[in-house]
Amino acid sequence: MLKKDDIKTGILLGLLAPFAGFAGYYLMRFRLFTLKEFWQVLMMQKSLLSGIISLALIVNVIVFTLYINKRIDKTATGIFIVTCVYAVIALLLKWIF
Secondary structure (H helix, E strand, O other), X not given: OOOOOOHHXXXXXXXXXXXXXXXXXXXXXXXOXXXXXXXXXXXXXXXXXXXXXXXXXXXXXXXXXHHHHOXXXXXXXXXXXXXXXXXXXXXXXXXXX
């Protein structure tokens, strides 16, 4: 699956990779909180949520770079599309809340 050159694979990777970054951020900064408490903090502080989304997108950038360097361009395109959607969501959360 990881060597498959397909936009659908890129979209799937682009959707899943930020969750790894999100989980890493949770484990580094909020491991003393339960997941329920962590979500409550995120819902009270929307600016924190947009910042975490932005940091989670760094994982997408890393995965995108790996696929571009391996010349697996269709998959990289899927990752890029999802990264753009996540970035728009992060900006909207920052401007609206």
